[in-house]
Structures are given as C-alpha cells and as structure tokens.
Amino acid sequence: MNDTWSVPGYAEVDVLGTGGFGRVVLAKHEASGKMVAIKYLRAEFLADPRIADSFRREAWLLSGVRSPHVVRLFDFVETPQGAALVMEAVPGVSLRALLVAENVLAPEAALAILKGSLLGLADAHAVGVVHRDYKPGNVLVSREGESKLVDFGLATLDGHNGLTAGSPSYMAPEQWAGQPGVPATDVYAATCVFYQCVTGHRPFEADTSEQLRALHGGAPVPMDAVPEALRPLILRGMAKDPAWRPATAHAFVTDLEAIARKAYGKNWEKRGWKRLAASAAALTALTPLALLTTAGTAAAPLAAAGAGAGATATGAGTGVTAAVVGKIAIAVAILGGLVAGGLLLIPGGDDPPAPPAPLTVALQSTTGRDPALPITYDLQYPQVSGGPDAAVRQRTNDALKAPVDKRLKSIHDGVAEPSTLERLRQDGETVGVRTTARVLRQTPGLLSVRYDHDLDSDVLSHTTWRFPEALTVDLATGQVLGPKDIFRPEILTAAGMRTLTQRLSPHTKNGFCTVPTVEGYPERRVSIDTADRPAGGDHVPAATFGFTEAGAEFEILWYDLGCATEAGNESVVLPYAELDDLLLPKFLTLLGKTAPSASPTTSAASSSSTSAPPPVAGDTYTNARFGFTTLVPPGYTASSWVPENGEGMRFTNAALGATLTVWGTNSAGVRPSDKLAQVVASVEGDGGRVTFRNADRNGYTISGFQGDGKIFYEHEAFGAGSTAGLRWVYPAARKTDLDQPVTDTVEAFKPGDLSRPH
Known part of the structure; x- marks a missing residue:
C-alpha cells in the first residue's frame, strides 16, 4: 500500500497504530469537522480471491447489525492502492488495556462491562450473527462510561460452522469441536x-x-477466587453444554441484573461505570484519541466530498473517492485493535455474497455432568449447516435439538424430586442419561429423525424412562410437521384412525391389545387414535412417527395406549404402498413421491358409517370433511381432486373412458342460478351443447354434450354454508353400459350437512 494514499474528503490527524496489514489513523471529515478512525488495508491482502470473498461475506453477515453497543462502520473504500474502513472514533480504550493497568476490576465494573457486551451480542444475534471471538481486546470501554463490541473478524451466521478458530482462552467446548x-x-x-x-x-x-x-471441554471452573455472589452467574454462563447456558444473551442479562441488584444494590451499574469511565479517561489521555474531547466524534459522515454508492473509478486513487468498488453503510463493529493492537480486515462492497453452502446434516454430541445433581449425560442429535436462510437453519437446529433438551430437563426435574434425590444419594448412584440419534430420511424438502432415549439407573428403573421418539422437519421453513401437515383431513377422524390402526396391526408383533371395560361388556381393543386413550384428545396418531426409505416408522408405546406396562414399546414400519393414499399430496411432494390414486376401499373405510347408504354395487365413499356420500361402481380407481375452497375425489374407469367426480366447497353466498349460468357458459364456450338445465334455491342440474362429444351430467346442492356436487363424463358410445351405474350413483348421492362451512 502507498502510505501516502488517503481517503478523499478526510484529513489525517494522527496515527493510532500500525501493523503488518496496514495502519489505523485518526482523521477529520473536512466537510463536517467530525473525527473518525480510518483503517487502511494493504492491497496485497485483497489480491487473494479467497480472502476477498471472505471479506465480502463478512460485511454481508454484519450488514443488518444496529446497536449502540457495537462500533459503527461508516464507509468502505477500495482502490488499486488498497482499501480503507471509515469507522466511528470512540474516545476510549480496550478492556485488555484496562486489565493490563488494573489487573482486577471491581465486581460492579466487571458486571457493567459484561452487561454492555451482552447487549451488543444480543443485537448481533438478533440478525443471525455470532461473534465467535469475544475477548478483552475486542471490547472497547469509552470515557463516557459504556462498552462497545469490536472486531467481528470470525463472525458467522448463527448455526454455521465457519472455521474452528477463535481465541483459545475463551473458546466454548462446541467451538473447539x-x-x-x-x-x-x-x-x-x-x-x-x-x-x-x-x-x-x-x-x-x-x-x-x-x-x-x-x-474447557471437561474441567470444572475453578471458583476459589470468584466472589461468592457471582459464582452462579459464572457457572451458568460457562456450562460445558450450551443447552445449560442461557439460551440468548438477553436472557443472560436478566440473570445478571438480578444477581447484581441482590449482591451490590440497585445503584451497582452507576457505580461500576463511574469507576470505568475514570480509568478509561486516564488511559485515553495518553493516546491521540484525547483529541476527541474537543473535536467530537463523527455521527455519520457519509456525504464525504460526494462519495456514494454510485461513484465510479476514474483512476488509481484520484478523484473524489474515485476508485470506489463498493460501499456499505452499515452499523458494524470493525474497530478491532484500536489502541488494543492488531488490524482487522473486513472489506465490503456492493458485491453479492458468495452462494450459500449446500445444506448438510451431521450428528453432534453433548456430554457433561450436572453441576448440582448426580447426573451425567451423553446426548446425540443432528444439526444442519449451510443453506440459504440463516433464520430457517436456526429454527431447524432448534427443533432438532429440542428432544434432547426436553429429555435432559425431564431427568433433571425427576432427580431433583427430594425423595428420589435422597435414594440416589443413599445408593451412591449417578444417573447416566443417554440419547442416540439416527437420520431416517432426508430429501430436499424434509428431514426425518429418530431419537432413542436411554438411562443408566437402578432407582429410575421403570420402563417409561426409556423410549424412542421421532420427528420430521420441513427444511424450507424449519417447522416440525405435525399430523395435520402430513395426513389427509379425512384420516384425522375416528374412522380414519380406525383405518390407520387396521393397516398397522398386521405389521406389529402381536397386534393391538385388548383391555377390560365395564363389567358385562366385552373387552375393548386399543387403537392408534389419541382420542381413544383415557385422557382423550384429537383424532391423531398416539405415537410419534418418522419416515424412512421404506415407509413410516411409528414408535408405539404400548403402555401409553393402555396395554400392560410390560408390553413396552415397538417400532412399526407401515410401507408406502399402504400409506401413500392417507397422506396429503403436498407432503408426498416433500417426501419426493408422487400422489397416488386412493383406493375406493380406503375411502369407504374412512367414511362415516352414519351417513353412508348401503352399497348397491361396488362401494361407497364418504368425505369426512364435508360429509357427502356417493356410490362408486366396481372397477373405478380414485385420485384426489381439489376444487377452489373445497375438497373432492375423482373416480376413473380407463376401459370405459368414464369419470365420476364428487366434491364439497365452502361457497356461501353463491346463488345456484349464477353457478348454473357459469357452467352453461363454460360448456358452450368449449363447443359443447346443453340439453337440460334447471336451478332452484336448493341447487342446479345440467346435462348435455361436451365439446369433445362426451356426455356429461352435473348436479350441485347448495346450503347456507357449503355445497356438494357430482359430475359424470363418459363417451356417448358407452351410454348403454353406463345408464344404470349413473342412475344408481345419482340416486345414492347424499350431499351431507350444507348448513355450515367445513
């Protein structure tokens, strides 16, 4: 870099530091008189495409941070001679310098610095950025009595691995790993x-x-030199397992304030900052930053001599910010090393960030010992990295880790129960908590995982402490998919759960057990329906389940369904051939499968027995949502058909070229005559001919010939809240063959309850 080059529009006042990467200077914005810190970076460090890309990515990561606890970046200028960061100049010194001068800080002062830093971290975390290199040299303490975070050189998106790098004395166990x-x-x-x-x-x-x-990974934190009142704060913040630390920096601030008020009174923070401000002012007076006492700091000198995002290069370092390649006006913490030594390299620019890394899944483990209870744990869970959306990745990882967090908390609560804890202590037993995880299936759309929770304990020896668990996550949203996201609506009914039970039963070892009922009545067979359990509930599977290459793996806890406790649990795989017609088409897409044709037998099995007429020929289909029922002639295959605001089914006989379509819709307010007029216009617009039409307040009927010459018949019944309809289409040449089946289905059609929407 040419050391004589400077950012146009700024006059250099003094040198704050120099190093192998370049220099940091105190400068005055000529137009406003405000003072800034400018960090000049040597050109050779931007010639390496890998380094340059990492600079741009880092600037992109930090582009959303807005915080009074983070040093601001005003401008980034890049020329063939080098690059420069124009930053907020803060009259203060690094925490490292303070510790060199004072060695130990008063508890109130240390708490004040920690609180300010946590607030800065929280603002970074809120936009998905993790600092990864918090250390004394990256905390700036100002003369006014505040702390600001600096140097996000190792920052990554929340949940992204990045490099295994940082400052070893302060790295968390998971960062080492x-x-x-x-x-x-x-x-x-x-x-x-x-x-x-x-x-x-x-x-x-x-x-x-x-x-x-x-x-860091296994040794207990030595607490002898820590004031007793502060020990709980340190033990929690330095827990080996991140699950035992505060979930967010904001949550830790809440703990900190409660402990500080209890130990040092309500004015603890004011006293702490007063002491820090005095020390920072004394040290600042020894540096060129003392000039800021009279000159002031730059609020936002972005109009520097006309510099702007639209500036173009006019030469090698000539003109008004002439060779600006990119400019990022973002509030980020970039003043790393100012008076603390070292120069941070974070160029920016308007270049787009590098393409996101592909989403990958890896199993992680967390091990440790409870700091207060006789519990050790070894918990395995999957985590994803990469992908285009940091927020989705975080939701996904939170969902994937939640089962082991919940498991550990349940054991913690169980052991903490006084009688249990006393028994454990009498026996000298330490409870060993174990969870292993296994990825069942991963597609571009979803991730399905099984967890096996185990326990080493003679005291907690009951079967219910050991069980499997499964969950499926939508990788596009990070949300856990529940039964309503997976099963068709007609399956989430009493009849639908009976169908699911019937299909699962042959794949179990001994079938679904029977349980006694009231004396004089036959025994009742349990089912997979949650509503059948003593506590009741919705009509959803009473088992967690995941998805493998072969089918859905249900983790059935027989004792939870009402069977004898000794029955334990069983993993039951229902093949896709027996499952696909029970699943929502959009979920089948996430699985990477094509929506199948639902069999009439399935439809009939899931129908409501109270509304379905006895079959004349073939079978019946009742839609559980809208309640309409139709007769299905033999030889017809079923497939889903979804009208606007509704739900339906289409039955097809390829040999006859005939289709029967039935549907229900929530179309309150539509008049039958208006709907009839639409159907007539559609038929005639396609070259067809209407031979019969009729409409009254209860619905309409229409028949004739389509433009392709096929016969059609359509009837739709209307109520105050919904409609139900039926339509036949078949070749004229097959009229003789189909007259009776059509007549039978029309006469057997029952529209259900149309008085309300469904």
Whole structure:
C-alpha cells in the first residue's frame, strides 16, 4: 500500500497504530469537522480471491447489525492502492488495556462491562450473527462510561460452522469441536472474560492448545477466587453444554441484573461505570484519541466530498473517492485493535455474497455432568449447516435439538424430586442419561429423525424412562410437521384412525391389545387414535412417527395406549404402498413421491358409517370433511381432486373412458342460478351443447354434450354454508353400459350437512 494514499474528503490527524496489514489513523471529515478512525488495508491482502470473498461475506453477515453497543462502520473504500474502513472514533480504550493497568476490576465494573457486551451480542444475534471471538481486546470501554463490541473478524451466521478458530482462552467446548456457532457460544466467551475481570486471570491456562481444549471441554471452573455472589452467574454462563447456558444473551442479562441488584444494590451499574469511565479517561489521555474531547466524534459522515454508492473509478486513487468498488453503510463493529493492537480486515462492497453452502446434516454430541445433581449425560442429535436462510437453519437446529433438551430437563426435574434425590444419594448412584440419534430420511424438502432415549439407573428403573421418539422437519421453513401437515383431513377422524390402526396391526408383533371395560361388556381393543386413550384428545396418531426409505416408522408405546406396562414399546414400519393414499399430496411432494390414486376401499373405510347408504354395487365413499356420500361402481380407481375452497375425489374407469367426480366447497353466498349460468357458459364456450338445465334455491342440474362429444351430467346442492356436487363424463358410445351405474350413483348421492362451512 502507498502510505501516502488517503481517503478523499478526510484529513489525517494522527496515527493510532500500525501493523503488518496496514495502519489505523485518526482523521477529520473536512466537510463536517467530525473525527473518525480510518483503517487502511494493504492491497496485497485483497489480491487473494479467497480472502476477498471472505471479506465480502463478512460485511454481508454484519450488514443488518444496529446497536449502540457495537462500533459503527461508516464507509468502505477500495482502490488499486488498497482499501480503507471509515469507522466511528470512540474516545476510549480496550478492556485488555484496562486489565493490563488494573489487573482486577471491581465486581460492579466487571458486571457493567459484561452487561454492555451482552447487549451488543444480543443485537448481533438478533440478525443471525455470532461473534465467535469475544475477548478483552475486542471490547472497547469509552470515557463516557459504556462498552462497545469490536472486531467481528470470525463472525458467522448463527448455526454455521465457519472455521474452528477463535481465541483459545475463551473458546466454548462446541467451538473447539468445530460445531456451528450459536448465541450460547458467545455467552461462554463473555463469561470467561468476566471471570478474568473479577479474578485477574483466565479461567483455564495451559502450555498447549490441546491441554487448553481438554480443560474447557471437561474441567470444572475453578471458583476459589470468584466472589461468592457471582459464582452462579459464572457457572451458568460457562456450562460445558450450551443447552445449560442461557439460551440468548438477553436472557443472560436478566440473570445478571438480578444477581447484581441482590449482591451490590440497585445503584451497582452507576457505580461500576463511574469507576470505568475514570480509568478509561486516564488511559485515553495518553493516546491521540484525547483529541476527541474537543473535536467530537463523527455521527455519520457519509456525504464525504460526494462519495456514494454510485461513484465510479476514474483512476488509481484520484478523484473524489474515485476508485470506489463498493460501499456499505452499515452499523458494524470493525474497530478491532484500536489502541488494543492488531488490524482487522473486513472489506465490503456492493458485491453479492458468495452462494450459500449446500445444506448438510451431521450428528453432534453433548456430554457433561450436572453441576448440582448426580447426573451425567451423553446426548446425540443432528444439526444442519449451510443453506440459504440463516433464520430457517436456526429454527431447524432448534427443533432438532429440542428432544434432547426436553429429555435432559425431564431427568433433571425427576432427580431433583427430594425423595428420589435422597435414594440416589443413599445408593451412591449417578444417573447416566443417554440419547442416540439416527437420520431416517432426508430429501430436499424434509428431514426425518429418530431419537432413542436411554438411562443408566437402578432407582429410575421403570420402563417409561426409556423410549424412542421421532420427528420430521420441513427444511424450507424449519417447522416440525405435525399430523395435520402430513395426513389427509379425512384420516384425522375416528374412522380414519380406525383405518390407520387396521393397516398397522398386521405389521406389529402381536397386534393391538385388548383391555377390560365395564363389567358385562366385552373387552375393548386399543387403537392408534389419541382420542381413544383415557385422557382423550384429537383424532391423531398416539405415537410419534418418522419416515424412512421404506415407509413410516411409528414408535408405539404400548403402555401409553393402555396395554400392560410390560408390553413396552415397538417400532412399526407401515410401507408406502399402504400409506401413500392417507397422506396429503403436498407432503408426498416433500417426501419426493408422487400422489397416488386412493383406493375406493380406503375411502369407504374412512367414511362415516352414519351417513353412508348401503352399497348397491361396488362401494361407497364418504368425505369426512364435508360429509357427502356417493356410490362408486366396481372397477373405478380414485385420485384426489381439489376444487377452489373445497375438497373432492375423482373416480376413473380407463376401459370405459368414464369419470365420476364428487366434491364439497365452502361457497356461501353463491346463488345456484349464477353457478348454473357459469357452467352453461363454460360448456358452450368449449363447443359443447346443453340439453337440460334447471336451478332452484336448493341447487342446479345440467346435462348435455361436451365439446369433445362426451356426455356429461352435473348436479350441485347448495346450503347456507357449503355445497356438494357430482359430475359424470363418459363417451356417448358407452351410454348403454353406463345408464344404470349413473342412475344408481345419482340416486345414492347424499350431499351431507350444507348448513355450515367445513
């Protein structure tokens, strides 16, 4: 870099630091007189495409951060001579400099710094950015009494692995393991720094990085030098398992304030900042930043001599911000190393971010020991990385980790029960909690996972402490898919659950058990229907289930259905050949399958026995949602047909070229005569001919010939809230063959309850 080059529109005042990457200067914006810090980066560090791409990605990651606790970036300028970051100039010093000067901070001062840092981290986390390198050198303490986060050089999107990098003295166990960065990762690092502030030394120190990794991963935090009132805060923030730390930086602030008020009174923060402001002012007076006392800081000098996002290159470093390749006006923390040493390289520009990495799935493990109870745990769960949307990725990972978090909490609550805890202590037993995870099926649209929860304990020996669990996540939204997202509506009924039970039963070892009922009545056979359990519920499967390559794997807990406790649990796979017609077409698409034709037998099995007429020939179909019933002649195959605002089914006989379509709609307010006029216009518009039409307040009937010469007959009944209709289409040459089947189905058609919408 040419050291004489400077950003046009700014006059250099003094040098704040130099290093291998370039220099940081204090400069004055000529138009406004405001002071800024400008970090100049050498051109050779931007010549490497890999480094340049990482710079652009980092700027993109931070583009949404807006926080008073994060140092602001005003402008980024790139020329053939190098690049420069124009940043907020803060009259203050790094926390590292403060610790060098004072070694140990008063508890109130350390708490004040931790709170400000956590608020800055929370604002970054809110837009999906994890810092991953929180350390004393990246916390700036101002003369006015506030802290600001700086240097997001290792930042990644929340849930993205990034590099296994950071400052080893403050890295969380999951960061050492290369797992995705999450907000709890930053909470751990901030707590490590807080520990150093109140004790004068880091929580763990070692000669090698491997030793340090082992200490962070498994050693208890030494608490002898920590004030007793602050120990719970540190133990929680430095828990080995991120699930045991506060879920968010904001949540940790709540804990911090409660502990600080209890231990140091309601004015603790004011006293802490007063002490810090005095120390920061004294150290700042020894640096060129003392000039900010009179000159002031730059609020947002983005109109610097006409610089703008639309500026174009006019030469090598000439003109008004002449060679601007890109400009990002974002509030980010980029003042890394100012008075703390080191230069951060984060160029930006208007270049789009690199294409997102493809979504991948990997199994993660979290192990540890409960800090207060006799519990050890080894929990496995899948996590995804990559993909285009950080928020969706976080929702997906939260959903995938939730079963092990819930499991660990249930064991924690069970062990904490006084009588159980006393028995464990008497027996000298430590409960071992284990969960293994297995990916059942992954498609571009979904991820289905099974968890097996196990337990090593003589005290907690009951069968119900050990069970399997499954869930399926929509990878486009990050949401867990429930029965209503998976099954057709007619299956989520009493009749539909009977169908599902009947299909599952042959695949079980011993079938569904029977249980005693009131004396004098026969025993009742249990079913998969949640509504049949003593506690009742909706008509949904009373078992978790996931999806494999072969079919749906139901994790049936027989004791939960009412069978004897000794029956335990069983994994039952229902093949897709017996399952597809029960599933929603859109869910089949997520599975990577094509919606099948539903068999009339299936439709009849899921029909309502109270509304279906006895079959004349073939079978009957009743729609559980709208309640209409029709006769289905033999030899017809079924497929779903969905009209606007409704639901239906189409039955086809390919040999005869005939189709029967039935439907229900929520079409309140539509008059039968108006609907009839629409049908007439459609038929005649396609070259057809209407031979009969009639409409009254209860519905309409129409028949004739379509434009292709086929005969059609259509009838739709209307009520106050909904409609139900039937339509036949068949070749004129087959009229003799079809006269009787058509007559039978028309006479047997029952529209159901039309007084309300469905």
